[in-house]
Amino acid sequence: MAQKRRSVFFIPFLIAICAVIGGLYGPGVQGAAAASGDDDVKASLQQFTKVYSTVEQNFADPVNPDKAVYNGAIPGMLRTLDPHSNFFDPKALEALREDQRGHYYGVGMQVQSRNGHTVVAAPFVGSPAYRAGLRPNDIIIEVNDKSTDGLDTTKVADMLKGPKGTPVQIKVMREGADQPIVFNIIRDEISRKSVPEAFMLKPGIGYIKIEQFNETTGREFEQALQDLNEDTLKGLVLDLRGNPGGLLNEAVSVADHLLPKGDVIVSHKGRASAEHVYTARNGNHGRNFPIVVLVNRNSASAAEIVSGSLQDHDRAWIVGDNTFGKGLVQTVYPLNENTGLALTTAKYYTPSGRLIQRDYSHVSFFDYYYRNNTATRNPQDVKMTDGGRTVYGGGGISPDEKFTIPKLDALETELLVKFEFSNYTKHFFAVHKEKLPQTWTVDTSTMDSFHNFLMEQKFEFTEADYTKDYEWIRNRLQAEIDKTAFSVDVADQFEIKTDPEVQAAIEAMPKAQALLENAHKILVERMQK
Numbered sequence: 001m002a003q004k005r006r007s008v009f010f011i012p013f014l015i016a017i018c019a020v021i022g023g024l025y026g027p028g029v030q031g032a033a034a035a036s037g038d039d040d041v042k043a044s045l046q047q048f049t050k051v052y053s054t055v056e057q058n059f060a061d062p063v064n065p066d067k068a069v070y071n072g073a074i075p076g077m078l079r080t081l082d083p084h085s086n087f088f089d090p091k092a093l094e095a096l097r098e099d100q101r102g103h104y105y106g107v108g109m110q111v112q113s114r115n116g117h118t119v120v121a122a123p124f125v126g127s128p129a130y131r132a133g134l135r136p137n138d139i140i141i142e143v144n145d146k147s148t149d150g151l152d153t154t155k156v157a158d159m160l161k162g163p164k165g166t167p168v169q170i171k172v173m174r175e176g177a178d179q180p181i182v183f184n185i186i187r188d189e190i191s192r193k194s195v196p197e198a199f200m201l202k203p204g205i206g207y208i209k210i211e212q213f214n215e216t217t218g219r220e221f222e223q224a225l226q227d228l229n230e231d232t233l234k235g236l237v238l239d240l241r242g243n244p245g246g247l248l249n250e251a252v253s254v255a256d257h258l259l260p261k262g263d264v265i266v267s268h269k270g271r272a273s274a275e276h277v278y279t280a281r282n283g284n285h286g287r288n289f290p291i292v293v294l295v296n297r298n299s300a301s302a303a304e305i306v307s308g309s310l311q312d313h314d315r316a317w318i319v320g321d322n323t324f325g326k327g328l329v330q331t332v333y334p335l336n337e338n339t340g341l342a343l344t345t346a347k348y349y350t351p352s353g354r355l356i357q358r359d360y361s362h363v364s365f366f367d368y369y370y371r372n373n374t375a376t377r378n379p380q381d382v383k384m385t386d387g388g389r390t391v392y393g394g395g396g397i398s399p400d401e402k403f404t405i406p407k408l409d410a411l412e413t414e415l416l417v418k419f420e421f422s423n424y425t426k427h428f429f430a431v432h433k434e435k436l437p438q439t440w441t442v443d444t445s446t447m448d449s450f451h452n453f454l455m456e457q458k459f460e461f462t463e464a465d466y467t468k469d470y471e472w473i474r475n476r477l478q479a480e481i482d483k484t485a486f487s488v489d490v491a492d493q494f495e496i497k498t499d500p501e502v503q504a505a506i507e508a509m510p511k512a513q514a515l516l517e518n519a520h521k522i523l524v525e526r527m528q529k
Contacts (some may be wrong), residue, residue, distance in 0.1 A: 012347060048073070070339070071489045081343050083368050084328045085358050090338040093469045099192075102214040106161040107168060107519075108190040109134060110488075111153050117141075118148050118156045120172070120487035126167055127190055132183045134172070136483045141180060142171035145421070162187045176430025191216075194246075197239075198224035199457060199493060204234030205506060207496065212300040213246030218253030225257070233289045235509040237502060238306075241294050241320065245301025246328070248278075255309045256280040258291065258316075263351065265309045268329050270346030280325030290512035292317035292505040295399060301322035305447035307397045308350035314387040314519035317512035318399045321506050322375050325396030327356025389518040401508055403501050411465040421480040424453050431482055436485040448475055 033399025052073075056063045071088055078085040088096060092203045094505045098104050108127025111118050120138040123129035140148050143159040151159075162168060170183045194217040197209035206228040210217065228236075245251075248266075255265045261283025269275035293307050293316045304323045310316035329346040358376055385391055392398065409414070416419065428449075450473070451466065466473070475498050482491035498504055 004031050006288065023231070031330065073343075079365065082328060083365050084326065084330055084342070085344045086330075086342045088332075088340040088342065093338060096332070096340075097213065100214050102194060102216045103189055103191045104161060105187050106157075106189060106190050107132075107134075107170070107185050107334060109160075111140065111157055111160075113153050114422075118151065118153055119422075122483050122491075124190065127171075127491050128185045128188050128313050129183075129485075132185050134170070134183060135174065135429075136416045136480075136488075137422050138172040138174050138181075140170060140172055142169075144169050164189055175426035193220060195220035195224050196249075196489075197492060197496060198227055200228065201502065201506060202235060204232070204239065205509065206233050206235070207237045207239065207441070208305070209239040209496070210243055212243055213248075213250040213254075215247065217246070217250035218257075221254050221257065230287060233287075235292070235506075236292045237294065237505045238316070239294045239496075239500035239502075240299045240303040240307055241501075242298045243294045243300070243303035245303055245326065248302060248305070249300035251305040252278045255306050256282055258284055258310060259313055260284060263309075263313055265351065266305045267349045267351075268346040269349075270329065270344075273346050288516055290509050290516055292508050292512050293318050294501060294505055295320040295323050295397060297321050299325060299397075300326040304356050304397050305348060305350075308354075308356060311391065311397060311400070312351040312354075312383075312385050312513045314389070316395060317401065317508055317515055319401045319508055320399050320501065322398050325356065325358025325376070325394075327358075327396075335476045343364045347416050350383075350391075350393075350397075352385060353392060354381050354383045354391060356393070356396060358395050385519075387515065387522050401504075401511070403504050405501065407447070409459050409465070411469050414459075414461075415473070415476070418459070418460060420454065420457070421476050423457070424450050424477070425480045425484055427453060428481060433439065436481075438486070442474050442481065446477070447474060 002086070020216065050069070055068070056065075065246045069526070070087065074087045077088060107123075107129040108123035109123040109129040112121045113119070115389060118140045120129075120134055120136055121141065122136050123134050135403065140156060142148065143156065146159065148159075158169060160170070160219045164187055166187050168185050168187055170185060171180045172183070173180055191449050192214070194212050194214045195208060195210055197207065199207055201207045206225075207226075208224050210221065252265050259265065259280040261280050263283075265278045265280060267275055267277040291310065291311060295303065295307050295318060297305065300318075305325065307316070307318055311318050327348040328344045329348060330342040332343045333341045333343060335341055351358060355378070358368075363371075375398070376395040377392035377398065379392070383391050383393065400504030428446075448471070454461065475495075481497045482494055
């Protein structure tokens with residue numbers, strides 16, 4: 001039985017090697033052309049088999065083939081290729097599919113680790129957890145009579161998930177309650193919106209946040225624009241900060257809606273795949289309201305495709321930090337035992353022809369992912385936008401306007417690290433049993449109450465620092481109380497409206513308008529020649 005299982009796991013490994021070396025799974029990929037190449041592959045496989053056999057027979061402890069091959073040999077091989085080729089075990093592959101689908105089955109809430117406990121961060125509006133009455137800051141102590149002590153948030157989240165229609169019992173501790181509170185909930189389908197926010201920042205100026213690009217992003221984006229009454233917009237802030245990317249077709253769909261029909265959105269090509277160019281097929285139907293796009297160092301892949309295409313066509317003014325620089329195309333090849341291989345098969349290029357991908361040849365993978373310097377670019381990869389502006393490849397998307405997030409001072413940092421806003425919120429609702437009106441705001445008495453709460457908790461601060469950070473504290477406290485009093489959506493909207501980078505985007509709207517006008521002028525001049 002053990003021998004049979006080793007064979008089941010070893011065969012996919014050989015297939016994975018062949019997929020990397022010869023491209024057996026790729027559409028239109030040709031096999032090795034030279035006999036010498038085939039001989040090299042055969043020799044390498046024989047050598048690996050010999051090494052594996054030696055390890056299995058002589059290692060001091062029994063060898064786990066799953067660990068040796070799936071956690072060792074395959075990832076080790078892929079690390080010699082690039083930072084983004086990856087192997088997915090069954091759990092990771094299912095998580096990937098779940099992200100792409102944009103939904104899962106469970107109770108619908110975010111959980112986080114806090115002071116050794118698993119705490120409800122926020123139930124999603126309309127979810128079973130939300131309808132049942134779970135609150136932010138509830139401490140989850142049991143799920144289906146199993147204690148959560150010693151379990152990390154991933155394991156607790158897995159316990160909360162399950163088939164649609166199945167029951168789950170959640171026991172929580174809540175400040176102000178003498179006994180644990182028990183919730184009996186029926187699991188349901190939980191939609192994970194990729195466009196969670198779409199509202200008016202001010203008259204005429206809309207805001208849309210795209211968190212990632214999954215199977216529903218294009219439809220969600222279209223609906224968001226309809227909700228904002230797109231034909232009347234005077235400007236749009238498109239927030240792609242922290243967006244890690246996702247599905248190419250959905251990024252193309254978003255860019256298609258904002259660019260004129262026929263404009264190139266992105267292209268990709270690789271050693272064994274022909275160049276493929278994506279263009280706007282439907283177009284923006286003449287809607288030319290100015291756009292400001294917000295990006296940061298964690299905006300990657302599909303987010304860079306959208307921001308890069310809008311920048312190259314002078315359709316949007318980009319504000320923020322240099323993006324991540326992830327321009328490698330991964331194709332996922334399914335293997336045996338519900339595993340999969342994500343293999344880099346091509347590279348992305350913006351409409352002007354610049355490469356999105358950042359160089360990774362002379363740095364460790366750790367430095368690649370966690371670098372401090374984001375302002376990298378290839379001086380040999382110089383291109384021009386439609387309006388004649390210079391842009392560079394090889395370093396993600398550089399913003400047209402740099403925005404540096406103000407650093408937190410010592411008091412602000414301590415308040416967040418020690419969860420003082422959520423600690424006070426638990427105390428606040430233990431005292432205030434009545435429902436707060438929709439117009440409720442943090443007033444002077446609430447700020448005084450928070451100040452006294454910190455004193456009672458022996459939280460160290462100076463009155464001068466508290467006065468200096470007064471408005472920042474008021475905003476953070478408002479957002480935290482809003483989560484429990486109303487919903488996480490209300491809290492998020494408040495934080496967005498008071499975000500200094502969003503305010504900078506609104507102020508930059510005239511620059512986006514000037515960009516559009518200049519690009520149109522140049523286009524007309526070219527047509528007249």
